[in-house]
Amino acid sequence: MSYGIIDNSHQNDFIGGYYTIEQKGNKLRIIALNSNAFSTVERQRNVVNPIEQLEWLEKILMKSVMNKETVYLVSHMCPGANERDQDEAPTFKDDYSANYLEMIRRFANIIVGQFCGHLHSDTFRIVYDHNKKPVSWMMVAPSLTPNKSPGVSNNPGLRLYKFNTNTGHIIDYTQYYIDLESSPNGDPDDWRIEYNLTHYYGLHEISPRSLHAIAETFQDEDSVQFDSLKGKMSVFDRARPTFELLKPNYYTTTELNATCGVHRYIEANSVRQLKPKDCNLECRRAHYCAVTELDYSRFHSCVETAAEALSGSVHSRSSKALFIAAVLLAIAMLTQHCHH
Numbered sequence: 032m033s034y035g036i037i038d039n040s041h042q043n044d045f046i047g048g049y050y051t052i053e054q055k056g057n058k059l060r061i062i063a064l065n066s067n068a069f070s071t072v073e074r075q076r077n078v079v080n081p082i083e084q085l086e087w088l089e090k091i092l093m094k095s096v097m098n099k100e101t102v103y104l105v106s107h108m109c110p111g112a113n114e115r116d117q118d119e120a121p122t123f124k125d126d127y128s129a130n131y132l133e134m135i136r137r138f139a140n141i142i143v144g145q146f147c148g149h150l151h152s153d154t155f156r157i158v159y160d161h162n163k164k165p166v167s168w169m170m171v172a173p174s175l176t177p178n179k180s181p182g183v184s185n186n187p188g189l190r191l192y193k194f195n196t197n198t199g200h201i202i203d204y205t206q207y208y209i210d211l212e213s214s215p216n217g218d219p220d221d222w223r224i225e226y227n228l229t230h231y232y233g234l235h236e237i238s239p240r241s242l243h244a245i246a247e248t249f250q251d252e253d254s255v256q257f258d259s260l261k262g263k264m265s266v267f268d269r270a271r272p273t274f275e276l277l278k279p280n281y282y283t284t285t286e287l288n289a290t291c292g293v294h295r296y297i298e299a300n301s302v303r304q305l306k307p308k309d310c311n312l313e314c315r316r317a318h319y320c321a322v323t324e325l326d327y328s329r330f331h332s333c334v335e336t337a338a339e340a341l342s343g344s345v346h347s348r349s350s351k352a353l354f355i356a357a358v359l360l361a362i363a364m365l366t367q368h369c370h371h
Contacts (some may be wrong), residue, residue, distance in 0.1 A: 034211045039348075047079045051091050058100045059199035062091055066106035066147070071120045079304045081127050085134070090137045099240065101199040109147040109156050109169045114300070114321035114364045121327035122149065132325055135167050136160050143199045145169040151178045151185050153206065157243055158321055163241035177211060186211050187304035189222065201237050203229045208302045231295060235340040248293050249319035266363075328335045 048065035068079035095102050110123040110131055123131065134363070135142060135158050145156075145227060156169040173188030180226060189207045194200060206225040214221040228234065234241045294307035310318070320333035 059102045060100045062104040066108040069123040071124050104145040106147050110323040112321045114318045139166040165243040168239050168242050184304045188302045205289040246322045249315045
């Protein structure tokens with residue numbers, strides 16, 4: 032078994048709350064960041080010099096390239112917006128966010144995982160290159176502590192990752208949770224499997240491309256059709272991974288029928304606190320924009336564009352309905368006139 036050691040050549044950086052761990056026996060490096068230094072909350076940002084930390088990060092990543100290492104980035108916060116509270120300030124200040132994301136694009140080939148929390152929700156983020164190709168991902172894990180407030184409630188969650196010990200590539204994870212409705216006291220014996228990532232979304236791999244395909248389902252009203260007679264789900268959409276049934280010990284057929292497509296993500300997002308019916312098209316679009324647009328201004332543009340499109344769609348449907356009603360009324364009047 033290999034053990035990690037803090038890189039002594041950068042031990043002074045630990046004072047700032049960020050450091051790197053090298054693994055004995057393999058080429059996987061862990062970089063722990065003090066993401067509070069990038070925060071929009073000034074009292075958190077003033078503790079550590081964010082520019083120095085970004086320069087340090089670049090230096091460590093360049094060293095990893097030279098040593099042919101793969102890298103995990105671990106931090107409290109990921110950049111971007113809160114998908115469940117669009118009015119909340121972004122996690123990272125704009126300039127730090129831009130610099131950080133550009134570094135992720137630059138070193139995407141060696142960064143095999145980014146892990147954070149902060150939002151208390153179960154979600155993920157995708158980083159795209161300047162040609163809109165997905166190049167990196169971030170996993171946002173739900174919190175151990177429950178949270179209940181308007182729009183952001185969740186059950187306690189705990190996650191166990193499975194990874195290749197040589198390359199660091201994430202193979203899968205299992206999400207555990209406590210259902211506080213059935214166990215209000217949070218009995219530690221009540222932890223149960225909520226889902227397994229690859230089975231839940233029918234993924235053959237965990238990659239920027241496969242997670243992008245999941246995000247794209249957020250925009251479709253009818254991307255998944257559940258065939259209750261055959262017990263299979265089929266996806267009618269562009270280049271999406273085929274959704275597979277969960278293992279029998281996870282969910283019943285009835286539960287599967289209620290959580291097809293984007294519904295699965297919505298239920299997982301709150302760790303089974305919210306139901307898919309609680310998230311309308313506008314809500315789903317906010318999730319999509321938060322997952323795919325980590326730049327805060329682009330996130331808001333994404334949400335506003337969707338709102339305008341939704342408004343236009345409603346107006347179009349109303350106009351069509353009025354036109355049809357007018358035609359039917361005219362036909363009725365003509366028919367009545369002919370009878371006279």
